[in-house]
Amino acid sequence: MSTEGAKRQPKYQRIADELRDAIQSGRYQPGDRLPGENDLMAGHGVARMTARQALGVLQSEGIAESRKGAGVFVRSFRPLRRQGIKRLAQSQWGEGRSVWAVDTEDRTLVVDQVSVTEQGAPERVARVLGVEQGDPVCVRSRRFVLDDKPVLIATSYLLASLVAGSAITQEDTGPGGIYARLAELGSKPVHFREEIRSRMPSTDEAEQLKLSTGTPVMLICRTAFADEGRAVEVNEMTLDSASYILEYAFDA
């Protein structure tokens, strides 16, 4: 054994480490192709499955991604900044601005797969809205696509009895969006709570967001409150974690 000493880690880990170092030191740039399975087999004298396992490590770390028939490549990132408090300031939606305009920075954001239906409230939503499970709610779903890459899926739940007949039940909610309409209905949102979690995506989520392996999702559950602490909307969002930085700024 030429390299005496530290040799207690498996071969595939040593290969993965070597590639990771090469990436972090800049020898491979974002978008570059890494040595393929055949290269690693030849270069390290190892079986196919072992070379494959090494590349699998980098993919599950989110550092590299494979493209069928082409190779394994170093991933590149260019996240959006989502300003959680500023975006919901009244000046944003009070005058008919789209809340989404603020963080796109000259890239094109398309809204996709819009659907508006009336359904029975799921248990967790019913609890927050203060109704019974199965009570009718208006469910608004939509997907946001940035430069052909889906980055966010959002589903809003609102009390059907509250929004019946308003533009909220239409695909186009009009200037200022849902919150401007709620204000007109006498349920102006004055307080918000956002809860954030992160986990690996389900198969469905990975498909809808076109996520490459090793990419977690961030989940934001926002509740909008009108006066008296009355919850008027629950919005569940699923974000591609590689596409977003969330920002919250506030005073002590």
Place this chain on the structure above:
Amino acid sequence: MSTEGAKRQPKYQRIADELRDAIQSGRYQPGDRLPGENDLMAGHGVARMTARQALGVLQSEGIAESRKGAGVFVRSFRPLRRQGIKRLAQSQWGEGRSVWAVDTEDRTLVVDQVSVTEQGAPERVARVLGVEQGDPVCVRSRRFVLDDKPVLIATSYLLASLVAGSAITQEDTGPGGIYARLAELGSKPVHFREEIRSRMPSTDEAEQLKLSTGTPVMLICRTAFADEGRAVEVNEMTLDSASYILEYAFDA
């Protein structure tokens, strides 16, 4: 083929799907042992590596975790709630309360691996603090362990010239922590910004937080500002995503 029609997915996916359904329908509860590699080989008539791949899917989704020599088990979760704005309200630290006391909910939280050193500022920190890269900063690191499970690693950076001689350079910062001391030094934090990202952990992070495979980390970078928008602290935190729900509540 008995089940005609939809048979275009690989065997390992079908096996994984079947197990996932069984978990989500409650047939396997958190903590339960799943069928092992041998069971799947026998039950589905597949090779070892295929059964293994199926179990690997569930692990990389964070749904299951393997224990060497024992089996593969359904994971269980019990996250903390971290109230991002409330925790930094002045009433919390103004009277000597530990900011961490608010969210432990009767479980025991231990602070671990405390270190206080003086180093040259890394580039990204220097930029935020408004100094030159390499300028001396006080670096405070610590790890938080909840019921024997590490959940958070935090590293604070403060201008060395600002905090020299204060308790901030000691392991024990005294009642009210860093922010109370900064206030005494005439740099009371009045504004905060928190930036949140998520990604898969590095090997180091996975070790320090004892993460099981398929668990992302959440990164919080908090900047504390004194009067005139002067940045006085940068705090980089790495959280086990399975242990935390972040919460931000604010008015429109």
Place this chain on the structure above:
DNA sequence: AAGTGGTCTAGACCACAGC
């Protein structure tokens, strides 16, 4: 057409957990 990654098989030896 050649090369790539994706799936799959049928073996092997090892370290570790639990009985």
Place this chain on the structure above:
DNA sequence: CTGTGGTCTAGACCACTTG
């Protein structure tokens, strides 16, 4: 000790991308 998952080999066929 027996069974478990972790590593590793040496083949195979396939679908896809690219030149």
